[in-house]
Amino acid sequence: xxxxxIAVVGGGIAGLAATARMAAVGAEVLCIDPAxxxxxxxxxxxxxYLQPAIETLQAAGAWDAMAAESAPLWTxxxxxxGGPQPMVRESCDFTAAELQDQPFGHxxxxxxxxxxxxxxxxxxLLDGRTVASVLRREREAILRLSDGTQIRARLVVAADGRxxxxxxxxxxxxxxxxxxxxxxxxxxxxxxxHRGVSTEIHRTGGPLTLVPMPDREGAPCSAVVWMVPAAxxxxxxxxxxxxxxxxxxxxxxxxxxxxxxxxxxAVWPIIGQLASRVxxxxxxxxxxxxxxxxxxxxxxxxxxxxxxxxxARLVGEARDAERDIGARTLLSRYQMRRWPDMAARVAGVxxxxxxxxxxxxxxxxxxxLGLSAIHRIAPVRQLAMRxxxxxSR
Numbered sequence: 001x002x003x004x005x006i007a008v009v010g011g012g013i014a015g016l017a018a019t020a021r022m023a024a025v026g027a028e029v030l031c032i033d034p035a036x037x038x039x040x041x042x043x044x045x046x047x048x049y050l051q052p053a054i055e056t057l058q059a060a061g062a063w064d065a066m067a068a069e070s071a072p073l074w075t076x077x078x079x080x081x082g083g084p085q086p087m088v089r090e091s092c093d094f095t096a097a098e099l100q101d102q103p104f105g106h107x108x109x110x111x112x113x114x115x116x117x118x119x120x121x122x123x124x125l126l127d128g129r130t131v132a133s134v135l136r137r138e139r140e141a142i143l144r145l146s147d148g149t150q151i152r153a154r155l156v157v158a159a160d161g162r163x164x165x166x167x168x169x170x171x172x173x174x175x176x177x178x179x180x181x182x183x184x185x186x187x188x189x190x191x192x193x194h195r196g197v198s199t200e201i202h203r204t205g206g207p208l209t210l211v212p213m214p215d216r217e218g219a220p221c222s223a224v225v226w227m228v229p230a231a232x233x234x235x236x237x238x239x240x241x242x243x244x245x246x247x248x249x250x251x252x253x254x255x256x257x258x259x260x261x262x263x264x265x266a267v268w269p270i271i272g273q274l275a276s277r278v279x280x281x282x283x284x285x286x287x288x289x290x291x292x293x294x295x296x297x298x299x300x301x302x303x304x305x306x307x308x309x310x311x312a313r314l315v316g317e318a319r320d321a322e323r324d325i326g327a328r329t330l331l332s333r334y335q336m337r338r339w340p341d342m343a344a345r346v347a348g349v350x351x352x353x354x355x356x357x358x359x360x361x362x363x364x365x366x367x368x369l370g371l372s373a374i375h376r377i378a379p380v381r382q383l384a385m386r387x388x389x390x391x392s393r
Contacts, residue, residue: 004028005325006315007143007153009131009166011035013047013110014287014304015159016117019124020060021308022157025316027325029124030151032143036128043111044187044263046223048073048198048211048298050105050389053305059312065116070106071212074196076388078371081203081253082364088253090368092375093197094385103196104389105298107211107223131160134169141282141326155326156283157311162273164289170280174273176292179353181206181270182233183295184226187213188248191257193220200296201252202367205229206270207296207356208251221262224248225295227270227356237267270294270353274346278339279331284311291342293349296356297388303345310337 008019011033019031049057049066057063074097080090096104118125126145134156135142143151158166167174183206194212201208206227213221226248228236236244241261249259273292278285287304311334318325355367374380 002149002151004030004151004153006155006157007151008157008159010159010161011125011127013113013117013301016121017057017060017305018157018159018286018308020062020117020120021056021312022315023124024059024061025312026319027315031121031125032129032131032145033125033127034130045110045185045266046107046211046213047110047113047301048105048107050298050302053302054105056305056309060120062116062120065119066108066113067106069112069214070108071214072103072196073105073107073198073212074103076104077197077199079199079201080368080371081201082368086253090372092371099382099385107213134166136281136283158283158285158289159287160289162288162292167275167285167289170283172275172277172280174275176271176273179270179294180230181227182230183268183270184233184236184265185268186265187221187223187262189216189219189221189260189262194222202356204359205232205357233267272346272350274343277335279335282326284331284334286311291346293346294353296349296352299345299349307338310334
């Protein structure tokens with residue numbers, strides 16, 4: 001039997017961040033990850049971290065190593081190309097300099113983030129094993145692992161993904177809906193420098209986003225998240241690199257010049273999901289165990305790190321006051337602080353995605369008018385930027 005304050009279930013970026021951040025407030029933490037230690041790969045997928053998330057990663061002791069291989073995001077450019085002809089109808093830049101003297105955030109390769117977080121977590125990580133059962137009682141929780149190890153903790157943090165076994169075992173319902181979309185995710189090289197501009201192009205079927213990456217072998221490159229109807233994705237994923245590059249160059253309206261596919265591709269189903277609550281006896285849900293949204297506006301993992309930050313601060317306050325870190329009162333405060341924001345952001349991204357998917361020309365035109373109005377009115381534009389950046393804590 002191993003005794004600890006907190007057991008984090010799930011060793012993805014959110015689970016590792018939760019482990020390192022809880023340790024930073026003085027808690028004893030163990031992270032259980034079913035995956036063995038990852039080997040080096042040529043996977044170039046990335047995640048954009050906005051400033052509030054970066055502050056969490058700094059407190060967790062992982063940001064400096066991540067920043068060394070990141071690309072700053074100074075401008076968010078929204079392009080409407082939803083007319084009858086494939087051409088730019090509206091292009092609106094939202095610039096960080098209008099709000100602050102630092103970028104909106106940084107884009108970081110996922111492998112870099114995991115390496116940095118694993119280093120911050122150190123020997124608190126128990127990898128290559130799964131959680132066989134969780135027994136939650138009034139004063140403690142007992143976790144039995146696949147190798148027979150037992151862990152006694154005062155708080156369990158479920159960071160085990162959208163199909164969270166811990167959430168299901170606790171009887172917490174989650175509403176899920178399918179957009180019948182897929183996201184193609186990969187990296188591209190291009191001639192035109194990105195200059196720290198993240199470009200989101202809207203036509204129909206879903207947004208096509210190119211996010212700045214650090215130069216590769218001296219050439220500009222970007223991460224691509226291309227959301228399309230599921231049927232279209234089936235055809236695109238069978239194309240060879242040359243054909244996919246040509247198709248993507250056409251879809252991006254030549255804004256970056258000819259594009260070259262770099263590294264492997266991934267295809268992800270796009271769903272929405274929201275847990276009915278994010279707490280149980282000795283249990284808190286974070287990240288995709290609590291909420292799943294389409295990859296729009298860099299909200300997903302940034303919401304997850306807001307969960308982590310909120311819970312870590314509550315745990316730190318309880319420790320300082322010598323109170324129980326898994327008490328119902330603490331967990332109720334976590335529920336009140338996070339669930340309303342989760343629900344609002346899930347609903348907001350749902351509306352944005354459905355507008356992006358729209359094929360009807362009147363809806364495309366309405367989307368363009370709304371974008372233009374938000375961008376043209378300075379107080380509204382600045383409010384939109386603050387809402388996009390600021391995950392509540």
